Amino acid sequence: MIACDRCEDWFHGDCIGMDKYTGENLVQKYICPNCSDGERHVTRYKKMCSLEGCVRPARIYDPREPSIFCSEEHCQTWWEQLIATLPRTKGTNQFDFLTQEEFMGLLDTPQRRSGEKGAAWRLGDKPFGVSDDFWETVDLKKALTAEERSILDTSAAERYALGEEIVLCKKMLQLIDMALKRREAAIAAGKGTAKDLCGYDVRLDTVGVSHQFGAFLQSSAGEAIFKAGRLDAPLPLPPTNPDGNAAENNTDPFTAGMCLKKKCKPHVGWSAIMIKSAKHSIKELAAQAREKLAAEARVRDSAAGRFRRKRVENNSVVVYDSDPAMEDAE
Ligand SMILES: [Zn+2]
Numbered sequence: 001m002i003a004c005d006r007c008e009d010w011f012h013g014d015c016i017g018m019d020k021y022t023g024e025n026l027v028q029k030y031i032c033p034n035c036s037d038g039e040r041h042v043t044r045y046k047k048m049c050s051l052e053g054c055v056r057p058a059r060i061y062d063p064r065e066p067s068i069f070c071s072e073e074h075c076q077t078w079w080e081q082l083i084a085t086l087p088r089t090k091g092t093n094q095f096d097f098l099t100q101e102e103f104m105g106l107l108d109t110p111q112r113r114s115g116e117k118g119a120a121w122r123l124g125d126k127p128f129g130v131s132d133d134f135w136e137t138v139d140l141k142k143a144l145t146a147e148e149r150s151i152l153d154t155s156a157a158e159r160y161a162l163g164e165e166i167v168l169c170k171k172m173l174q175l176i177d178m179a180l181k182r183r184e185a186a187i188a189a190g191k192g193t194a195k196d197l198c199g200y201d202v203r204l205d206t207v208g209v210s211h212q213f214g215a216f217l218q219s220s221a222g223e224a225i226f227k228a229g230r231l232d233a234p235l236p237l238p239p240t241n242p243d244g245n246a247a248e249n250n251t252d253p254f255t256a257g258m259c260l261k262k263k264c265k266p267h268v269g270w271s272a273i274m275i276k277s278a279k280h281s282i283k284e285l286a287a288q289a290r291e292k293l294a295a296e297a298r299v300r301d302s303a304a305g306r307f308r309r310k311r312v313e314n315n316s317v318v319v320y321d322s323d324p325a326m327e328d329a330e
Pocket residue numbers: 004005006007008009031032033034035036
């Protein structure tokens with residue numbers, strides 16, 4: 001018997017053509033033929049499980065974990081049936097379809113969500129995601145192919161080199177700053193005016209050329225300058241002058257090595273130009289390093305996803321050293 005939601009009359013299933021199972025399980029709200037207007041007032045049925053052939057109601061109203069399936073089991077079966085429709089390996093139209101392997105990488109497997117035993121698969125928050133401590137606990141030789149290890153090692157070395165270049169650029173900025181401070185000191189000592197004095201220092205010549213600047217840093221003059229944090233620490237080199245007519249043997253401690261020309265054309269705007277260029281380089285280098293880091297993370301994430309799936313599927317792990325091609329361990 002089922003009650004009409006409007007008139008509250010009771011009806012035999014047989015009389016209204018409704019079987020017992022439907023009446024007990026699938027009806028959300030029953031409206032009897034007398035009360036039904038065919039539009040607003042009609043019988044509403046519960047959403048059924050999305051697994052084909054299943055006639056149980058879906059648990060969409062379950063407050064804990066709403067689902068379009070009747071059960072975790074049917075959710076799992078649904079995903080498995082979907083995966084089974086995908087090719088196991090890349091065919092000729094290799095970019096048209098994901099393989100089963102690739103697709104499973106997009107799923108968040110129950111094993112990953114710790115503490116949720118028996119939970120079903122669903123799409124992951126991030127493809128190939130792994131738990132935070134995965135890389136601390138896993139055997140790298142098992143989780144990464146030889147090729148992946150080589151890619152990661154190379155990339156890390158390249159990032160290290162980029163980091164060293166960034167350090168060089170920062171030292172360039174320091175040297176420019178020292179030159180500016182010394183120029184100010186020279187002006188304070190009456191060697192020129194803030195408006196006119198060029199102040200370019202001959203030891204800025206290698207700034208902007210990484211390998212030459214690196215060599216300068218390792219020279220005794222460069223080492224002394226950076227140890228003292230000031231340009232007049234060691235004996236300055238004889239000044240080079242763009243038009244060649246200046247004091248070759250300037251030994252004035254305030255200005256040795258410094259261009260003393262007034263309104264010097266060849267060095268016009270030297271500090272602003274050099275600072276801008278060094279800062280730009282730092283930005284570029286940092287962006288390159290970030291890109292490499294992101295690419296490394298993608299390699300690691302996909303490897304981790306694959307490793308985890310293999311362990312789940314086979315309860316064993318394929319060691320890729322012997323065979324770098326990804327073969328099914330069957
Ligand atoms: Zn009724």
